[in-house]
Amino acid sequence: MSKAVSALDGVTFDGFAKVEETRLRGMITVRGDLSSKEMAAAVTAATGAAVPEVRKVTSGNTGAVAWMSPDELLVVVDYEAANTTVATLTDALKDSHALVANVSDARAVFRLSGDSSRDVLAKLAPVDFAKDAFGAGDIRRSRIAQVPAAVWGNEDGSFEVICFRSVAQYVFDVLKVSAQPGGEVGFHCRA
Template sequence: MSEAVSALSGATFDGFAKLSDTGLRGMITVRGDLASKEMAAAIKAATGAAVPAQRRVGVGDKGKVAWMSPDELLVVVGYAEAGATVAALNAALSGVHALAVDVSDARAVFAVEGAGCRDALAKLAPVDLAADVFAADEVRRTRIAQVPAAFWQTGPDAFEVICFRSVAQYVFDVLRLSVTKGSEVDHLG
């Protein structure tokens, strides 16, 4: 059996912000009634976090859960734990209209870190990233350049960007151009 590798095998770029492929990540799409007690219990057991409110991210002791749409969550766990977490979620949600699917190998995750990270993302996404507007626990499902992506804050000067693996090189390249020294905007950083 072949060994799993991340989309860009740990690629990095240093500009006015640092860009890096974060490696393999367990990611599970969960669909269903987000307000149900079964969903709340399943998500809590899987991640240690509560089902987040609209456009929010919850962090627990076993993982992270991001609100993606009125009936969809993204559960983020260690890559090696994804299969067992899917099985646990499906067992906990049996008997209710719900779905949990491992999408780990269909996604890529990049970190954008440094004082200029907000400016770098703001150049590519139609989102107000001002520190007093974009909350620390907020997730935004949007576009980076012209492809679907989502991102959230992981620290005061750090974000993670998730995109489809099929467009990983394109997203990395536009992020690289966005963080290249000499292209600073310096409105938000």
């Protein structure tokens, strides 16, 4: 068996914000009735987290759960736990109309940090990144330049950018260009 590696082998860039590819993550798409008691029980059993509200992320003792659409969640766990978590979710939802799919190896994740990280994102995505509009625990599915992506805010003020693995180099490159010294806009997405 080959060793699992991230899309860009942990590449980083230090500009007026730091861009870094994160380690591998277990990512599971779960589709179904998000308001059902079966979904709530399954998600809590798998992660310790509750089903999140619209455009929110919740965290539990073994994972995080992000709202992706009215019938879709993204469950994020340790990479090594992904298959076990899929089995837990599949078993818990066996009597429900639901889909559970391990998409870990189809995704790449970047972390964007620094005081001006909101500016980097605001130059690339049609999302209001002002502090009062987008904070910790918020998520948006949108695009980064020309490709689909999701962005979520972390408690420490950093952001996670999730994209398809096939466009990881492109996403890293546009984040890097947007974070180049001299490209500061000085707005910092004020509240």
